[in-house]
Amino acid sequence: MEHKPTIATVARHAGVAVSTVSRYLNGRYVSRAAKARIADAIALLGYAPSWTARNLSIGRKGCIGVIVDTSDDPWFNQILAGIEEELSTRDTSLMLSSLELRGQYDPRIVFEWIRGRRVDGLIIAKSQRRERPLLHAALKAQLPIVTVAPDEAVTRVHVVRCDNIGGGAAVANHLVELGHRHIVFAGGPQHSLDSKHRLRGLTEGLAQHAIRLDSKAVFCCESYEASAGAEFGRTFLDAPFGATALVMGNDALALGFMRVARQRGVRVPRDLSIVGFDDVPVGALMWPGLTTVAQPMREMGRAACRRLFEAIAAPGLLETIEYPVSLVVRESTARPRPRK
Amino acid sequence: MEHKPTIATVARHAGVAVSTVSRYLNGRYVSRAAKARIADAIALLGYAPSWTARNLSIGRKGCIGVIVDTSDDPWFNQILAGIEEELSTRDTSLMLSSLELRGQYDPRIVFEWIRGRRVDGLIIAKSQRRERPLLHAALKAQLPIVTVAPDEAVTRVHVVRCDNIGGGAAVANHLVELGHRHIVFAGGPQHSLDSKHRLRGLTEGLAQHAIRLDSKAVFCCESYEASAGAEFGRTFLDAPFGATALVMGNDALALGFMRVARQRGVRVPRDLSIVGFDDVPVGALMWPGLTTVAQPMREMGRAACRRLFEAIAAPGLLETIEYPVSLVVRESTARPRPRK
DNA sequence: TTGTATGCGTTATCAG
DNA sequence: CTGATAACGCATACAA
Numbered sequence: 222m223e224h225k226p227t228i229a230t231v232a233r234h235a236g237v238a239v240s241t242v243s244r245y246l247n248g249r250y251v252s253r254a255a256k257a258r259i260a261d262a263i264a265l266l267g268y269a270p271s272w273t274a275r276n277l278s279i280g281r282k283g284c285i286g287v288i289v290d291t292s293d294d295p296w297f298n299q300i301l302a303g304i305e306e307e308l309s310t311r312d313t314s315l316m317l318s319s320l321e322l323r324g325q326y327d328p329r330i331v332f333e334w335i336r337g338r339r340v341d342g343l344i345i346a347k348s349q350r351r352e353r354p355l356l357h358a359a360l361k362a363q364l365p366i367v368t369v370a371p372d373e374a375v376t377r378v379h380v381v382r383c384d385n386i387g388g389g390a391a392v393a394n395h396l397v398e399l400g401h402r403h404i405v406f407a408g409g410p411q412h413s414l415d416s417k418h419r420l421r422g423l424t425e426g427l428a429q430h431a432i433r434l435d436s437k438a439v440f441c442c443e444s445y446e447a448s449a450g451a452e453f454g455r456t457f458l459d460a461p462f463g464a465t466a467l468v469m470g471n472d473a474l475a476l477g478f479m480r481v482a483r484q485r486g487v488r489v490p491r492d493l494s495i496v497g498f499d500d501v502p503v504g505a506l507m508w509p510g511l512t513t514v515a516q517p518m519r520e521m522g523r524a525a526c527r528r529l530f531e532a533i534a535a536p537g538l539l540e541t542i543e544y545p546v547s548l549v550v551r552e553s554t555a556r557p558r559p560r561k
Numbered sequence: 562m563e564h565k566p567t568i569a570t571v572a573r574h575a576g577v578a579v580s581t582v583s584r585y586l587n588g589r590y591v592s593r594a595a596k597a598r599i600a601d602a603i604a605l606l607g608y609a610p611s612w613t614a615r616n617l618s619i620g621r622k623g624c625i626g627v628i629v630d631t632s633d634d635p636w637f638n639q640i641l642a643g644i645e646e647e648l649s650t651r652d653t654s655l656m657l658s659s660l661e662l663r664g665q666y667d668p669r670i671v672f673e674w675i676r677g678r679r680v681d682g683l684i685i686a687k688s689q690r691r692e693r694p695l696l697h698a699a700l701k702a703q704l705p706i707v708t709v710a711p712d713e714a715v716t717r718v719h720v721v722r723c724d725n726i727g728g729g730a731a732v733a734n735h736l737v738e739l740g741h742r743h744i745v746f747a748g749g750p751q752h753s754l755d756s757k758h759r760l761r762g763l764t765e766g767l768a769q770h771a772i773r774l775d776s777k778a779v780f781c782c783e784s785y786e787a788s789a790g791a792e793f794g795r796t797f798l799d800a801p802f803g804a805t806a807l808v809m810g811n812d813a814l815a816l817g818f819m820r821v822a823r824q825r826g827v828r829v830p831r832d833l834s835i836v837g838f839d840d841v842p843v844g845a846l847m848w849p850g851l852t853t854v855a856q857p858m859r860e861m862g863r864a865a866c867r868r869l870f871e872a873i874a875a876p877g878l879l880e881t882i883e884y885p886v887s888l889v890v891r892e893s894t895a896r897p898r899p900r901k
Numbered sequence: 902t903t904g905t906a907t908g909c910g911t912t913a914t915c916a917g
Numbered sequence: 918c919t920g921a922t923a924a925c926g927c928a929t930a931c932a933a
Contacts, residue, residue, distance in 0.1 A: 224676075225911055238920040252918060270677040273622060274910035277925050283679075284656070290647070293842070294637035303630055309670055314679065316624070316654045322646050330649055336609035338565070339623075339654065384907060388599050407857045421771070429736050447846050476846050485846035503843050506787050508823035567926055578904045583928055592902060614926030617909050 234262035284314050286340040292319045295501035297346050303522020322384040335362050342529045365523045372414050380541040381525045388514035388546040389422020392496050397430045400556050401466040407440040407453050408470035416470045450477025453543035466556035472497035472504050489554035510551030517544050566606040574602035624654050626680040632659045635841035638687050638875040643862020663705035676700050707865045712754050720881040721865045727764020728854035732836050737770045740896050741806040747780040747793050748810035756810045788846050790817025805897035812837035830895035850891030855883050856866045
């Protein structure tokens, strides 16, 4: 094998012009005779077209960029699986970049993608306020963008999210049905839109049952990481608490909290029922399993991908797709213990 | 903005030839005067070179492919973070593909990468026997390959692994020091090389202390997934057991087992000490935290990436890099309860 | 040091 | 239906 065969090699071998081979490859009109000869030549030479050249010629990249804070996030991994699934049916690949690689925010790679026109579109998971410059740059470069579960109000981009308010309400119903009356909520960072929505749903849901969620029963954590949940746990459990149920802003926080609780001998759910949000796989792995609000993450990933391709093909109207959530009841919630 | 500026636009604007601009971009010799004019033109036009065109011209792809069974694997995510870290210093991007997307093995995308010459090299995480056709195809296409923690004997590729035998021995020492004499090992799939090595290290380590690991005390699970660990737990715990410590083939198995154990009221570590392998982040999140053998996964990911680039630059000798492991003692191991 | 010409592998446009 | 030929955007011998 001297050199990789190109379309020209094939053409020469089949005794036709390169343009004919190109047409053959792209399913255009070619006579049966030529078709056969070209097919033979391709098989004989083991020819495969070059993506790079093809992309240069038709002016696309054949890649979409997927952006996330850190790729070792169970929630994101489910989204990613959905994207990959959808992508596997198309002739496009996935480029990945984490924004927070060594503990600090560094979006340079993504800016490089945008400037160098390496991607046909962008999917951003959980975009926050700090992603604004990124969005601006992409928008200016006419790059279609889909955000999944944006944690702040975004504009001019496509959105795939889930019904956090409904999720909060579902939790309220569940806890009330179990008999809880004293409930505490601890969300993520103060400005997190997700937490606000989840809290709103919870509050409204409780209000339906004439239960008021006092503002003193609402906390927020430093981040959405387990460590923040643990930290909250330490301060919360240090003081005596009257609550019988605790709703955390997401599963990671809940898991971090639970570890501390267990460490201190607080029995879940006997002493305290706990609920999370997201339904990450590990929640089902512990005992007690974590009661949580599940998002159809895989499907959301697929939807994001589909939406992006529609936007690439036809820069149409912006759209927000909202997915329903569902309560997954495991062992971390139960009837409150009757108080003496 | 009518059209994206190209290198020609810049050249015209700066009053020089395109080749001069190209040289400027690639840091070759250009007179100070020309340099300044080109820089001005670039800034003015907001020009950025096209990666696609550049790659076509110099005959590379600017992408490496990263392959894994499923991307929602905590171990892999750490490896991935390392790869990304190393990549961030180079002008190369990362393409990702999961082999097992909808529960079934489907390597078509990767074959497409290889045939279409979309990547400059391949990193394969945990390759198994079934990956052989893939390796063959890549090798035939002259594509450099690095495997991380291959789970079978591989040849003709670069390897980054960790010292599983040493890990097994470390576990043996730890358990013996605690006073354990009756130890059970449950590995992954029967032919898994990792499990074999870990078991060998354990056996040899115990032998140092004149403790024999009976073949009846060695089991294997269907897979490396938590569900398999849970399944093992159900059958193992159904029968009375004399062992005071259990070593599982990896963390996922250990977590699956622990859930079942806790569910059945078996107290860890009081009734049974448990050890895993890998040190995935969730192991530290539970209570009791999982004692385990840590691999420097992040560093291994970086090493794999570095090795791949060396191989791309100069197809030199094959190399195996082996990293040391370290025992991480948490709460799942303790002295055995004195037997009556 | 700079400019000219040619190549990288495909696709697209037109005549034929 | 087919075949030249010009893009696509950049890199690089080679000549000046």
